[in-house]
Amino acid sequence: MKAFLNIVSRDLHLAFRQKSDLTMAVLFFILTAMLFPFGLGPEPNLLARIAPGIIWVTALLAVLLSLERLFLADYEDGSLEQLILSSTSLEVAVLAKVFAHWLTTGLPLILAAPLIALLFNMDSDAMTILLIAMILGTPSLSLIGAIAATLTLGARRGGVLIPLLVLPLYIPTLIFGVGAIDAAMNSLEAGAVIANARPHLLLLGAILLVSLLITPLAGAAALRQSVE
Amino acid sequence: MGSSLFQGEDLTCIRGGRTVFLGLNFNLAQGQALILEGPNGSGKSSLIRMLSGLVRPKLGKLVWQDQDATREPEIFQRHIHYIGHRNAIKPVLTVLENLAYWSGKKKDDPSLDDALDHFRMLPLKHTPANLLSSGQSRRLTLSRLLASERSVWLLDEPSVGLDVASVALLEDVIKTHRSKGGAIIFATHSPINVENPNKLNLQDYSPLYNKKLLAVENEEDSWI
Amino acid sequence: MSVFHRFANPNRFLKLTNQVLPWVSGLTVLSLAAGLYMSFFTSPPDYQQGESVRIMYIHVPSAWMAMFVYTSIAIASVCSLIWRHPLADLAAKASAPIGAGFTFLALATGSLWGKPMWGAWWVWDARLTSVLILFFLYLGHMALMHAFEEQERGNKAAAVLAIVGFVNIPIIKFSVDWWNTLHQPASVMRADGPSIDPSMLWPLLIMGVAFKLFYIVVLLIRIKSELIEAKLRKYRRAVVDKAH
Secondary structure, eight states: HHHHHHHHHHHHHHHHSHHHHHHHHHHHHHHHHHHHHHHHOOOOHHHHHHHHHHHHHHHHHHHHHHTTTTHHHHHTTHHHHHHHHHSSSHHHHHHHHHHHHHIIIIIHHHHHHHHHHHHHOOOOOHHHHHHHHHHHHHHHHHHHHHHHHTTTTOOOOOOHHHHHHHHHHHHHHHHHHHHHHHHHHHHHSHHHHHHHHHHHHHHHHHHHHHHHHHHHHHHHHHHHHHHH | OEEEEEEEEEEEEEEEEEEEEEEEEHHHTTEEEEEOOOOOTSSSSHHHHTTTSOOOEEEEEEETTTTTTTSHHHHHHHEEEEOOSSSOTTSSBBBHHHHHHHTTOOOTTTTHHHHHTTTOGGGGGBGGGGGHHHHHHHHHHHHHHSSOOEEEEEESSSSTTTOHHHHHHHHHEEEEEEEEOOOOEESSSSSOOOOOOOOEGGGGTEEEEEHHHHHHHHOOOOOO | OHHHHHHHHHHHHHHHHHHHHHHHHHHHHHHHHHHHIIIIISSSOOOOBBBGGGGGGHHHHHHHHHHHHHHHHHHHHHHHHHHHHHHHHHHHHHHHHHHHHHHHHHHHHHHHHHHHHSSSSOOOOOHHHHHHHHHHHHHHHHHHHHHHSHHHHHHHHHHHHHHHHHHHHHHHHHHHSSSSSSOOOOOOSSSSSSSSSSHHHHHHHHHHHHHHHHHHHHHHHHHHHHHHHHHHHHHHHHHHHHOO
C-alpha cells in the first residue's frame, strides 16, 4: 500500500510540475464537444438527444490522447527498468500508475462533463446519471488503455497503434455509458430514472471489475517484455 | 576470497534470432570485482541485463547463494543495483527528489545527503535535474548506489560522461563497497582502476568471434 | 525449454507436416465438395427465407471458425507465455490472418443475408457488434505482431493482447441470449440439442468440418513457410558471419 501511494504521489507530483499535460485532455474534451453544435445546428432538442453520445465519444478520445504518455517517459529514461528491479510488485505499480492517470485525466473529464451537459441542454436527471456513469466508466478507460500503452512500448509508430488496439475494447464502455443516460432520458416517471439506468450502470461496474482484474496482470507482463 | 554469491552456468543469450553468447560461466564471490571485456556487440550489456533479471536466459542457470534463481529473478533482484546506459532521472524533479524516490527513503533522511556528498552533488541538492550536465546526471545516478544498500552492483559503462576526478570518486566507492563484502560486475571502455579484478572476455563465448561456437550454433536447428 | 526443443524439433515438425499435409488437403477438398453440393442441391429452401437460406452454409461455419481460430490463438498465446516455445508463437502468427479472413467472411455473408431478411446491410445489434470487435482484435493482433524491430517482442506483446481480447469470445457466443437481438439465437450448439431440421443440419456440419480442415491446411502451410524463411535467414547470416 505504501509503495502504491509512493508511485501515485510521484506521478501526481510529475504531472503538477508539467501543468500543460494536466490540462490538455480536458481542454480537448471541451473544445471537441463544442464543435458539434456548429456542425449540427443549435436546435436544443436535437442537442439534448445526442449529448450522451457526444460526451462519451469525446471523453474517450481525450483519454486516448493521453495514453501514449502513460508509460513512455518511464520507458525512455530508464525508470521502468528500475521500477521492475525495485522491490515493489509490478502489478501494484501498474495499478498505481493507472490510478494516477485517472486522477489527472478521468477526474478532470468528470468535473468538466456537467459544463458540456449544460451547453447541450441536458436535464438534471440525465446529468446525474451521466456523472454516475462517468465515475464508473472512466476508470475502465484508463485501465484498458494502460494495457495498450504497455504493449506498444518500443513499437514503431506506437502512437498510431494504440487507437487500433484500444478503441475496439472501449466499445462496451461507450455502449453502456450512453445506454445508461438514454435510459434515464427516456423514462417517463421521475422515480423510474435510476431503475431504468440501473442495468447499464451495473454492466459498467462489471467492466470496471474485469479490467481491474486484467490490467495489472497484462500490464505487468507487457512491461517485463518491454525491457527484455 | 569470500563465499560464492552469484553464479551463472552455461548461460545463453539469443537476441533478434541470433546467438549473442553461448555456454557462458561465471562465479562471483564476496568482495570480488568482475570486469566484462569484449568489443562492441559481444554482449556485455546483454549479460549485465541478464544478471539483473531483466532478460531471461534462453538456456543455462543463475544461482544466487546456492539457490537456483533462473525462473525467479525476484530472489536476487532485491540484492542488486543495476545502472544501465540510461539514468532514470526525471527532469522536473530536483536532485534530492530523484534520489529519494529510487532509494525509497524520505527526503530528510541523512543517508541521502551522505550519498550526494560522496559524489560532490550536495551543493546541487535542490536543483531541478533538467539543469544538470551529463556528468552531473551520471553522478546523481551513481549516488543511488550509496543511498540504499545492495550487495551486488551491476554497472554498464558507469563512467560515461565522468571527468577524471569523478572516476576517482567512483573507484573510491567501489573499493569501500568491496571491503564491506559487496561484489561488483561492470563493463567499461574507459579505464576504471580496481584492485585485483577478475576478467571475463565475452569474445570467447560469442559465435561471431569464436568460430568453434559458430559451428555449434549452425548445427542446432532453430525455430526462429 | 531444452526438453521441448528435443521433442518438437523444427526439422521433425517439417517432416511430419509433409506427411500429413496431402491427406488433410485431400479430405478438405472432399468435404468441401460434398458440403457445397449438399448445401446447394440436396438441402431444401427455407419456408420463410426461400433460397437465400443457403448463405447460412457459408455464414455459420465462418462465424464458428472466427471464434475457433481466435480461441486457438489465445491457447497458443498462453503456451507461448508460460513455456516460451517458439512453435506456439509461430502457430499464433500463422493463425491470425486466417482467423481475420473467416471473420471478414462471416461479416460479409451476414451482411448479404441481412439485406433480404432485415432490409439493411448492417444493424447495430449485440452479435454483429461483438463480431466486428473480434475483427478489429484480429487486425490489432496482426499489427502489434509486426510493430517491433525484434520479432520476439512482437510475438509476446501480441500474445498478451490475444489473451486480453479473449473476454470478447463468450460475449459473442452469448450475445444472442443476453440481449434481445435481431440476430437469431443459436440453433445448432444448444444444450437441448440442435433445433434445426436434419436436411439442413447435415450440410451445415459437413461444411463446418470442411472449414476446420481448410484452416489446418493453411495453418500448416503458413508455419512451414515461416520455418523455411527462418532457415533462409540463417544461411544468409552464416554467409555474412563467414565474411566477418
